[in-house]
Amino acid sequence: MRAFPLVGGPVELRGALDLDRTQAGVMPRRLPAWTKEQYQDPSVYGVTVMPSGVRLVFRTDARELEFEVLTSTGQLDTDPRPRPTGMLELLVDGAPAGRRPAPMGNVVRMASPGAAQRLVPGEPGTVRFAGLPMGMKNVELWLPQQTPTELVALRADGEVLAPLPDGRRRWVHHGSSISHCLEADGPTGTWPVVAASLGGVEVINLSQAGNDMLDPYVARTIRDMPADLISLKTGVNIVGLATFRLRTFGPAVHGFLDTIRDGHPDTPLLLMSPVSCPALEETPGPTAMGPDGKITALGDPADVARGALSLTVVRDELARIVAARRARDPHLHYLDGRELLGPHEVDDLADGLHPTAAAYRRMGKHFAAHAFADDGPFR
Structure with a gap:
C-alpha cells in the first residue's frame, strides 16, 4: 500500500469550500473561512463541518483502498452510547461499490443539547475497500453527512490520478x-x-x-x-x-x-x-x-x-x-x-x-x- 496526499495532490475534495488544518489532518468545511467571524451562534460552525455532500474524487487502478479518518460525534450524559458516526460510501464509475461504518473517534459530551461541551479524545480509524474492479476507474468516497470527519490518510495498492472533467453542470x-x-x-x-x-x-x-x-x-x-x-x-x-x-x-x-x-x-x-x-x-x-x-x-x-x-x-x-x-x-x-x-x-x-x-x-x-x-x- 502506498500513501497519497489528500491536499495538493491528485485527489479532489468536492462539496467543501474550505479546509481546517488539525493535528490529525484536514477537516472539510462547507463555508469559506471568512464567514466564521460572522457566526452569531457557534452551532453554525458545527454544522458546516458536518460534510453533507462532501466526497474525495480521483482515478485509480488500485484493487484495494484504505482511508484513515478521525470522526467527532456527540453524546449526551443521559445517553449511554455516543450518536452513530454514519457511513462512508464508495462509488466506482458512479455505481455503489461498498459502504462502511465510520470509525468512532472523538466523543463530544454534553449535559444537554447546546450545553457546554467536554471532549473525550479518540484515535483515527481506518476503513478498507478491497476487491475493486481491475483497470483505471473513477472513484468517489462520500463522507458521513452528519459527523465531522478529519481526513488523515489515503493509501492504495495502485496509482492514484486526478479526475478528468466530466462536463456535468x-x-x-x-x-x-x-x-x-x-x-x-x-x-x-x-x-x-x-x-x-x-x-x-x-x-x-x-x-x-x-x-x-x-x-x-x-x-x-x-x-x-x-x-x-x-x-x-x-x-x-x-x-x-x-x-x-x-x-x-x-x-x-x-x-x-x-x-x-x-x-x-x-x-x-x-x-x-x-x-x-x-x-x-x-x-x-x-x-x-x-x-x-x-x-x-x-x-x-x-x-x-x-x-x-x-x-x-x-x-x-x-x-x-x-x-x-x-x-x-x-x-x-x-x-x-x-x-x-x-x-x-x-x-x-x-x-x-x-x-x-x-x-x-x-x-x-x-x-x-x-x-x-x-x-x-x-x-
Missing part, C-alpha cells in the same frame, strides 16, 4: 436540516444527492441544520462561487425559531436573492418553500419537543394576524415574491415544498419535522422529476 443548494439530511441512511441517500444523480449534475450542498436563516454571508458565498444551477429551500427554521415577522421576512428574502443575482444574474434559481410539518402549518414558533417525542409549536395562532409567521404564511409570501420578481427575472422559479413531501406523507416525519431515510430518497426523486423535466427549471 454544478448545482448549488442551500437549505435547513431537511436538506442537510442528518437522518438519511448514508451520504448518497440525502435527497439532494439522490436528485443530482437522477439529473446528471454535480451537487454542492450548503445546507445547515437548524441554521437556514437567510444569513447574508451564505448569500455572498453563493454569489461568489461557480454555479450552473441554484436552489434555496427556506422557511422552516425561520418559523421554528420565530426569527422573523412578516414585515422583515419579505425584505430578507429579497436581499438574499439580490445578492445572489449580483454574481449569477441569469442562472436558473429555484426558490422552495418548506415541506409539510403539521405542528407549524398554522401555528407560529418557537418549537419544543413534546412528551411524545414530536415537535410542537409554542406560538399563538392568533398572532399570525399581527405578523407572526406560520408555514402557510411563508409559502404564500415566497410565492408572491417570485411572482413579483419574474417580470424582470425570468430565470427565477418557485416550488411549493409540499411537492417533495406533502400532507399525505407526514407519517414519514419521525419526530413530526424530519423525514425518514426512505422519505429523503423519495424527496430526491420528486425533486428530480420536477426540476429536470423537459419543462422544468433545471431542464
